[in-house]
Amino acid sequence: MAATNDDPGDEAVGSAECQIALFVKELKTFDTVSCDLPKGKHRTETVIVAFDLERLGHALDPKSPSYKPSLHDVDSIASEIFKQDEAWANRGLVKAVMDRIAERHGWDAKFDKIHLQCSRWGEDKTRRDYAAGGLKSGCTFRITLSA
Numbered sequence: 001m002a003a004t005n006d007d008p009g010d011e012a013v014g015s016a017e018c019q020i021a022l023f024v025k026e027l028k029t030f031d032t033v034s035c036d037l038p039k040g041k042h043r044t045e046t047v048i049v050a051f052d053l054e055r056l057g058h059a060l061d062p063k064s065p066s067y068k069p070s071l072h073d074v075d076s077i078a079s080e081i082f083k084q085d086e087a088w089a090n091r092g093l094v095k096a097v098m099d100r101i102a103e104r105h106g107w108d109a110k111f112d113k114i115h116l117q118c119s120r121w122g123e124d125k126t127r128r129d130y131a132a133g134g135l136k137s138g139c140t141f142r143i144t145l146s147a
Contacts, residue, residue: 016076017080020077021080027055029050030048031047032044032045033049033089047087047089048086048087051093057100060100061104078143081097082097082143091116095116098143107141114146115143115144116143117141117143
């Protein structure tokens with residue numbers, strides 16, 4: 001028997017997080033990948049090999065019938081997409097996903113050595129007065145990549 005929740009007052013904060021987690025899980029395609037390591041060792045790991053960028057884009061687009069307002073919180077969606085314990089097949093795929101999120105939220109993603117981050121990450125150290133604001137805005141959205 002399935003449990004139901006008919007009282008809107010019973011909605012927990014976790015329900016939005018659960019909806020995001022379930023949605024993101026549907027976007028990821030996992031596969032088992034094997035590789036040879038030095039000294040004759042071998043490693044097999046489950047990695048994300050594909051991501052449904054089109055569906056994510058529609059879910060983030062307010063003009064789309066598939067728009068999901070709960071995904072507009074960058075921190076919530078990003079923390080579910082880029083989980084620390086999950087491996088991605090390549091950094092190009094990570095960048096493509098981050099570009100889609102960035103495009104829908106009005107910023108750009110860029111590589112900085114081992115980080116993939118918001119283009120306005122960091123503190124503004126210039127004294128120039130730009131029409132659109134400073135080059136850096138204190139954004140903290142940053143992912144550290146490792147091999």
